Amino acid sequence: MADDRPIPPAVQGAEAEALEALWELGEASVRSVMEVLDQTAVAPRAYTTYMTVLSRLHGKGLLTKRRQDKTDIYRPAYTREEYADLRAQAEVAAIVDAFGDVALGHFARQMAQLDPERRSALERLARED
Numbered sequence: 001m002a003d004d005r006p007i008p009p010a011v012q013g014a015e016a017e018a019l020e021a022l023w024e025l026g027e028a029s030v031r032s033v034m035e036v037l038d039q040t041a042v043a044p045r046a047y048t049t050y051m052t053v054l055s056r057l058h059g060k061g062l063l064t065k066r067r068q069d070k071t072d073i074y075r076p077a078y079t080r081e082e083y084a085d086l087r088a089q090a091e092v093a094a095i096v097d098a099f100g101d102v103a104l105g106h107f108a109r110q111m112a113q114l115d116p117e118r119r120s121a122l123e124r125l126a127r128e129d
Contacts, residue, residue: 007090009060014053027075030054
């Protein structure tokens with residue numbers, strides 16, 4: 001799946017949790033994200049923490065934001081699939097840049113260990129780009 005948009009930055013921790021919540025919700029306010037994430041959190045976070053996290057994700061280009069009355073509504077700028085595809089592209093490129101043929105050799109060995117049906121599907125996928 002080729003995409004001309006910039007490669008999104010990697011996220012982890014609270015940012016990754018918030019992005020996952022928004023992929024599930026579609027779009028949401030800070031309070032809605034907080035309510036979803038606090039249901040499974042070991043320790044609840046403050047509203048201002050979620051506000052900061054969503055603001056940072058917006059600043060990184062991972063969320064869009066619109067104003068509804070006095071509330072900011074956030075929506076993912078990338079689908080989960082687009083994000084995964086673009087991040088994988090960046091990670092593989094970084095590994096190949098850093099390790100060259102050694103990395104490619106490891107990728108080739110991993111491919112050789114796959115069952116033939118899955119290997120064929122991945123080879124078709126690689127030709128699509």
